[in-house]
Amino acid sequence: MKTVYVNAAFFTMNKKNQIFENGMMIVENQSIVYIGQHDPNKLIDIDQVVDLGGKWVLPGLVNTHSHVVMTLLRGSGDDMLLKPWLETKIWPMEKQFTTEIASTSAQLGILEMLKTGTTTFSDMFNPNGIDSDEVIHQISKTGIRGAFSQTIFSSETRMEQKANFKEAERFTKKYKMFAKGRLTTMVAPHSPYACNPETLIECVRIAEENDVGIHIHVSETEGEILEIENRYDVRPIEHLRQLGIFERPTVIAHGVFLNDEERAMLNQYGVRVAHNPISNLKLGSGIADIVSLLETGVKVGIATDSVASNNNFDMFEEIRTAALLQKGIYKDPTKFPVQLALSLATRIGAQAIGMEYTGSLEVNKKADFITINPYNKEHLQPISQAYSHLLYAARGNDVCDVYIDGKEVVKDGICLTIDEERVIAEANELKGTLSS
Incomplete structure (x- = not known):
């Protein structure tokens, strides 16, 4: 499965801290095979195109x-x-x-x-x-x-x-x-x-x-x-x-x-x-x-x-x-x-922690990444100052989507791999069994 992610700003967090404003990332077999500016010539033998709608993308x-x-x-x-x-x-x-x-x-x-x-x-x-x-x-x-x-x-x-x-x-x-x-x-x-x-x-x-x-x-x-x-x-x-x-x-x-x-x-x-x-x-x-x-x-x-x-x-x-x-x-x-x-x-x-194969958006690294949609977040404006906002203004609940090994585990803020309602209910019930 070869997936290309387009229409996003990619904060690579590589050694050069490169940012690709009009970026494109291609993922195949759980790993990144291309990261850079949008290049139509790379859109060959692609199985899926994901339009990220201008979101910010950074490593998990x-x-x-x-x-x-x-x-x-x-x-x-x-x-x-x-x-x-x-x-x-x-x-x-x-x-x-x-x-x-x-x-x-x-x-x-x-x-x-x-x-x-x-x-x-x-x-x-x-x-x-x-x-x-x-x-x-x-x-x-x-x-x-x-x-x-x-x-x-x-x-x-x-x-x-x-x-x-x-x-x-x-x-x-x-x-x-x-x-x-x-x-x-x-x-x-x-x-x-x-x-x-x-x-x-x-x-x-x-x-x-x-x-x-x-x-x-x-x-x-x-x-x-x-x-x-x-x-x-x-x-x-x-x-x-x-x-x-x-x-x-x-x-x-x-x-x-x-x-x-x-x-x-x-x-x-x-x-x-x-x-x-x-x-x-x-x-x-x-x-x-x-x-x-x-x-x-x-x-x-x-x-x-x-x-x-x-x-x-x-x-x-x-x-x-x-x-x-x-x-x-x-x-x-x-x-x-x-x-x-x-x-x-x-x-x-x-x-x-000895996991050099993740942590940045680079070729051959694992496709572990997250997205943030700044357009409906007042505290992330003006969006031209994105790097500053990621440190000084962003919050965990600003995260929209989460991918690990190229698989989406959170979509639009909803976890796809855990039954949220069940876990929260069970956690509160089980906490009541503990004496402090």
């Missing part, structure tokens, strides 16, 4: 750190610091999750992601008490692309820990290449404070033997820094380095408290950072210095974290917040310009 957004299984916990434990929030609210409620709750919660989160323009995500979920296979199968039906990874914690007994490792490795092997390659998994130790050295070393082994990356929360709060220093006499980054974590492709979520030496170490080992500005603000954790990370050469992606600490999956809001924070802390409006900010949520974000 990439959310580099999320927790979709926690979606039903939105609004639980507001206005709390991270440690008591996890220990007294989130983890106790997660222990009550059934497979049905986890599946519905994940579908609700992905529904929100898709409708607001996210086509790729990298996620960590707590497998405690749920059928992980059923949850990832339900996720596969939504059409989204991403990495869905079991969170690993240290257990109180060696027998429990051994069972956790066995299950994590089974899941990793089984779903490393799933849903025709749309879904994969990583090894996801929760954090250096929730995982002892033995656990982290075993995570490295699983990642190494199965050739997958590692996804872990690191340096999120000042309290974490002090806790790890008290336990091991080093800061979290050095602690993980000593244990061999960075020998594998690694994504660290947060990285709020990093010094110059640590940023240099992350660059040396090719470690990527998932930046969660709104979650870090809401939990009172702090503001990550993303400008310094980028200047050091570290790849950074934008992320939402869970909606329990955000409280939504709107990546447009996240990108804007990320940019404004850096301008504010540096007292310099030239920091974090439009093209850079958008690239961290598309091309560079995809690179950060």
Whole structure:
């Protein structure tokens, strides 16, 4: 099937940040085979022509750190610091999750992601008490692309820990290449404070033997820094380095408290950072210095974290917040310009989670893209300033259509792969079964 998309402005988000105002894109076998100005000579052997009616087209957004299984916990434990929030609210409620709750919660989160323009995500979920296979199968039906990874914690007994490792490795092997390659998994130790050295070393082994990356929360709060220093006499980054974590492709979520030496170490080992500005603000954790990370050469992606600490999956809001924070802390409006900010949520974000085959509109990249119709949106006027609006004015609910692998999964704001009414009704019913 060869489809051509015409009559649109294409924001490629390639390295040159090219824009094709009167553009044309041809998709064949789930990939882009042409992107550029409208060329009638290319309209040969075309099976389908899609007129986009002057919409803006950009790559699907990439959310580099999320927790979709926690979606039903939105609004639980507001206005709390991270440690008591996890220990007294989130983890106790997660222990009550059934497979049905986890599946519905994940579908609700992905529904929100898709409708607001996210086509790729990298996620960590707590497998405690749920059928992980059923949850990832339900996720596969939504059409989204991403990495869905079991969170690993240290257990109180060696027998429990051994069972956790066995299950994590089974899941990793089984779903490393799933849903025709749309879904994969990583090894996801929760954090250096929730995982002892033995656990982290075993995570490295699983990642190494199965050739997958590692996804872990690191340096999120000042309290974490002090806790790890008290336990091991080093800061979290050095602690993980000593244990061999960075020998594998690694994504660290947060990285709020990093010094110059640590940023240099992350660059040396090719470690990527998932930046969660709104979650870090809401939990009172702090503001990550993303400008310094980028200047050091570290790849950074934008992320939402869970909606329990955000409280939504709107990546447009996240990108804007990320940019404004850096301008504010540096007292310099030239920091974090439009093209850079958008690239961290598309091309560079995809690179950060090891999915270089998506994140920009280029030949041979996956046909993952979204459309926005600016003509009936007063906040996107004048349309001549489109690039500025995409960062400083656009909202997730401005997204009209969403395509993944060239397949339309959202059409005119309606999700085609998820029964919206059913999922919303079930989510509210199941939330009532949880005690807080």
